[in-house]
Amino acid sequence: MTTVKATNVTWHEGSVSRQEREQLLNQKGVTVWMTGLSASGKSTIACILEQMLLHRKKHAYRLDGDNIRMGLNKNLAFSAEDRAENIRRIGEVAKLFTDAGVIAITSFISPYKKDRDAVRANMKPGEFVEVYVKVSLEAAEKRDPKGLYKKARAGQIKGFTGIDDPYEAPENPEMVIDTETMQPHEAAAQILAYLEKGGYLAA
Amino acid sequence: MTTVKATNVTWHEGSVSRQEREQLLNQKGVTVWMTGLSASGKSTIACILEQMLLHRKKHAYRLDGDNIRMGLNKNLAFSAEDRAENIRRIGEVAKLFTDAGVIAITSFISPYKKDRDAVRANMKPGEFVEVYVKVSLEAAEKRDPKGLYKKARAGQIKGFTGIDDPYEAPENPEMVIDTETMQPHEAAAQILAYLEKGGYLAA
Numbered sequence: 001m002t003t004v005k006a007t008n009v010t011w012h013e014g015s016v017s018r019q020e021r022e023q024l025l026n027q028k029g030v031t032v033w034m035t036g037l038s039a040s041g042k043s044t045i046a047c048i049l050e051q052m053l054l055h056r057k058k059h060a061y062r063l064d065g066d067n068i069r070m071g072l073n074k075n076l077a078f079s080a081e082d083r084a085e086n087i088r089r090i091g092e093v094a095k096l097f098t099d100a101g102v103i104a105i106t107s108f109i110s111p112y113k114k115d116r117d118a119v120r121a122n123m124k125p126g127e128f129v130e131v132y133v134k135v136s137l138e139a140a141e142k143r144d145p146k147g148l149y150k151k152a153r154a155g156q157i158k159g160f161t162g163i164d165d166p167y168e169a170p171e172n173p174e175m176v177i178d179t180e181t182m183q184p185h186e187a188a189a190q191i192l193a194y195l196e197k198g199g200y201l202a203a
Numbered sequence: 204m205t206t207v208k209a210t211n212v213t214w215h216e217g218s219v220s221r222q223e224r225e226q227l228l229n230q231k232g233v234t235v236w237m238t239g240l241s242a243s244g245k246s247t248i249a250c251i252l253e254q255m256l257l258h259r260k261k262h263a264y265r266l267d268g269d270n271i272r273m274g275l276n277k278n279l280a281f282s283a284e285d286r287a288e289n290i291r292r293i294g295e296v297a298k299l300f301t302d303a304g305v306i307a308i309t310s311f312i313s314p315y316k317k318d319r320d321a322v323r324a325n326m327k328p329g330e331f332v333e334v335y336v337k338v339s340l341e342a343a344e345k346r347d348p349k350g351l352y353k354k355a356r357a358g359q360i361k362g363f364t365g366i367d368d369p370y371e372a373p374e375n376p377e378m379v380i381d382t383e384t385m386q387p388h389e390a391a392a393q394i395l396a397y398l399e400k401g402g403y404l405a406a
Contacts, residue, residue: 011251011388015265020257048214054223059262061303062218071325072295075288085278092275093296100264102303122274185214 021101023203027058029098030200031123032191035110035170036133037162038148039140041179041187042107045133048188053103056192058201060103063090068108078159084115091119098127103200111161113168126198130173131191137162139180224304226406230261232301233403234326235394238313238373239336240365241351242343244382244390245310248336251391256306259395261404263306266293271311281362287318294322301330306403314364316371329401333376334394340365342383 022028032049034042046062053060073089076082087110097104110116120128140162141149152160159165175194177187195201225231235252237245249265256263276292279285290313300307313319323331343365344352355363362368378397380390398404 011254011391015250016253016257016263021262021264024257024260024262047218050219051214054219054227057227059224059227059304060219061224061299063299067299067302071298072292089275089292093299095274096264096266096270096296097300097303099270100300100305101262102305188214 018099018101019203025059025101026201026203027101027103028200028203029101029103030127030129030195030198031094031098031104031106031119032129032131032195033094033110033116033119034105034107034131034133035116035173036179037135037137037140037167038109038160039143039145040133040135041177041184042109042133044184045177045179045187045191046105046107048185049105049191052188052192056201058103059101060105061097063094063097063104063106063108065108068093083112087112087115087119091122094119095123095127098123103195109161109167111165111167113170116170129175129191129194129198130170131175131177132170132173133187134169134176134178135180221302221304222406228262228304229404229406230304230306231403231406232304232306233330233332233398233401234297234301234307234309234322235332235334235398236297236313236319236322237308237310237334237336238319238376239382240338240340240343240370241312241363242346242348243336243338244380244387245312245336247387248380248382248390248394249308249310251388252308252394255391255395259404261306262304263308264300266297266300266307266309266311268311271296286315290315290318290322294325297322298326298330301326306398312364312370314368314370316373319373332378332394332397332401333373334378334380335373335376336390337372337379337381338383 034046036042050060050062073086076086090106094104094106144150151157152163161167237249239245253263253265271293276289279289293309297307297309347353354360355366364370
């Protein structure tokens, strides 16, 4: 271990600690993991939560299909193995952002309990906040903003969650948001309140 | 597009922009990609740079073997294909951190020009700052802090960069740091100066 002095500050070998990053940002690193059927409202809520956090001067970053499927996970398809690897990699990236002190918000269907539980097990207690964005299949199918349920029903998409592939609801999520009875901005406000109460919005 | 009003703030569908994140942090997202032989000094310089950035109240995060090899890339081995995939994934994660507005510092040998150039091509101009941490093989082998060169020479490690696997030096890196003539804190200060001059330390 060597230390050197430059401009009155001592630089040492070894990392900046997570705590130092969190103090800089005045927040705690955490992963808000949203899970739910397609059209449940995950992305809408995630976007509003992100805005609310920015408004509170908190540093959040969303991981979603747009920035993951075309990038890190572009070499994965939809086999059972690839789906598991998809969630595993997202979990690892969320863990890195959490370690960086960022509030990572993920919005993926993430239908399998086993895959989500593996992400949770890979993080420290309190770092993984699972938010079940709940909607009935009927309501989701009625919304169908991208026409995906229609295509799945017509057999044009195979292995679609809720139609010909299962969605395994979380058994003990930190939060349940029922989007048939709650508006997106109310849902986001509720998650924000959870983060505030849990001490995540201060270092 | 729906907008809702809550507590005098309008929340809209759609993301927080990168610019908004950068303004919050008062910095610009960028990837400082350090490449060089084992024992060239990459990690030491990266750690000091990270401290200097924290001292300037800038949010940086290091990606290195410790947090990548045991996590995101733990299912990769050392075949040519896996080495390329290793760097590809690191590049994708660095891109996400850059998009998040963070100063990502990577310290991996990343010996192949093709792999590094693919990471660069995947980012926008100015987002990828390649720092060639230069050292002669002789000097690196003399340092050998982990005894890896010794093991490679003894044939106990196969495909070791510089011994029985090539290191392809960058042709046009943004910076060259010769660690045979420059101390780690001087090298870090030089990278910091580059970032400052390039406008990365303000939004």
